[in-house]
Amino acid sequence: MRVLILGGTAEARRLASSLTGLPGVSVTSSLAGRTSTPSLPPGDVRIGGFGGVTGLIAWLRSSGMDAVIDATHPFAAVMSTSAAEACGEVGIPLLMLRRPGWIERDGDDWRRVPSIAAAARVLPHVGQRALLTTGRQTLGAFASLGTVWFLVRAVEAPAPPAPARMVVLLDRGPFTPAGEEALMRKHRIDVVVTKDSGSSAVEAKLEAARVVGIPVLMVDRPAIPAGVRTVPTVEDAVAWVVAAGG
Structure with a gap:
């Protein structure tokens, strides 16, 4: 099973590490390349953009990926939207790994803005x-x-x-x-x-x-693309891959 991880987060690196230990699973992590010294995950790594939705569609088809996990930053809205559109076009499953947001506590003075x-x-x-x-x-x-x-x-x-x-x-x-x-x-x-x-x-x-x-x-975080399944933890994402055939 070939899995593309859209990464750049600590969760994405942990996920790549967990999946590379599974038999029958091949992992490629994609990093946006916005920092000059990124922390690289285990497994295959590609750095740089895909060239929009059209480029991502072409890359997914040529690489033969079986699934995509969007583990980008919660504010990487453009990449998340592109992933949803591309996976829908190619017809491969997409999972979004999103850590929960912060919770306001007693004594906090938060002013939320959109x-x-x-x-x-x-x-x-x-x-x-x-x-x-x-x-x-x-x-x-x-x-x-x-x-x-x-x-x-x-x-x-x-x-x-x-x-x-x-x-x-x-x-x-x-x-x-x-x-x-x-x-x-x-x-x-x-x-x-x-x-x-x-x-x-x-x-x-x-x-x-x-x-x-x-x-x-x-x-506040941008909205999650409609219809995309979301999980909060790396463990949940690993379980999704295993259930999908990993």
């Missing part, structure tokens, strides 16, 4: 010194906010357009609540802007924001 653009519109009314952790590719949405100072945390240095008043912190999780609290107090952060990724590696900033007593602008 998009990055909405977060940029609301932000000046919520705070003036923001810890921004939405990814370097989203900075353009905040570039016009001249009244807000940003501490931008990213894995790699961002490119323009970007806010004029910002400091870039290059770092990769996991982070600790104590470290996040110290960071917020040092830079006098009064608002956190983040996506609802659900990742445990970066959840510490939410606990720190609760302790410090500052609001969080939480960008």
Whole structure:
């Protein structure tokens, strides 16, 4: 059974590791190539885009894949939509592996917004010194906010357009609540802007924001493509492959 994993997440790497240990299963992981030093999973790996839905359809047909598991980031909406359309056209099963989103707790002050653009519109009314952790590719949405100072945390240095008043912190999780609290107090952060990724590696900033007593602008996840089966854990995805013939 030939399985394509659309990856780039910790769950995708764990899934590739689990599936490569199954007899009769061949795994290929696909990474978008947005970082210069990605963490590579075991098994075959391809890096780079497919060329849209048409390119993905052609690749799936030429490679003879039997199934696709979308284990991309919860905000990789374009890739997820392309996978749903391509698998439907080719006629092979698609599973989406999506970790659960974060859950608000007592003492949290979350302001949910539907998009990055909405977060940029609301932000000046919520705070003036923001810890921004939405990814370097989203900075353009905040570039016009001249009244807000940003501490931008990213894995790699961002490119323009970007806010004029910002400091870039290059770092990769996991982070600790104590470290996040110290960071917020040092830079006098009064608002956190983040996506609802659900990742445990970066959840510490939410606990720190609760302790410090500052609001969080939480960008909601994009909708899952209609008709796509979804599971929350790597173990569930492995069971799906086994049931499908692995």
